[in-house]
Amino acid sequence: MKFFVDTAEIDAIRELNDLGMVDGVTTNPSLIKKSGRDILEVTREICSIVSGPVSAEVTAVDADTMIAEGRKLAEIAENIAVKVPLTWDGLKACKVLSDEGKMVNVTLCFSANQALLAAKAGATFISPFIGRLDDLNLDGLELIADIREIYDNYGFETNILAASIRTANHMSECAKIGADVATAPPAVIKAMANHVLTDKGLDQFLKDIKDAGIKIV
């Protein structure tokens, strides 16, 4: 499973990228707002750091303007994936931009039917939002499994990009289901390293190192 990092914070992207943990980046208008930077400028900087797909989201809701914005975003770098919302106009924009050879990430997906439409429209990525479904007491992981089954039934090449990931457990469950990609905030990716028994074991080892005066360099 590929890891995308869901942020527009440059320092966090650099740190994870240096560790080989970043196969791509996703941003959205809320993350751009949080960065406090101009969308074109910050997206250009992200593309200069990361070689994998970098999703940048359109701001319009009508297909023609989405297409114009998508073309402008795609000029930033070759690894831009234009992000469009899963609306009827978003699907129209997806079809046009995909036919032009641009990567398209169809976002705000909350049902298997929506994912089916995005695949038919030629999406490179479909982004089902796990956490926002869980927030409503629905099952976000079940949606990932349903889309996996449907795409495999018919050999759709659209990549399942599990999004709105809130916990390290979401990451391992997505990997078990077979999501192609999971995009998560930096804190969630880092939390995957944590285990209480690792901390406990290390405490004991450190105590024994001190008691025995063990030294290597």
Ligand code: E4P
């Ligand atoms: C994905 O592309 C979205 O930017 C993101 O995963 C949304 O996550 P949220 O529901 O935590 O805002």
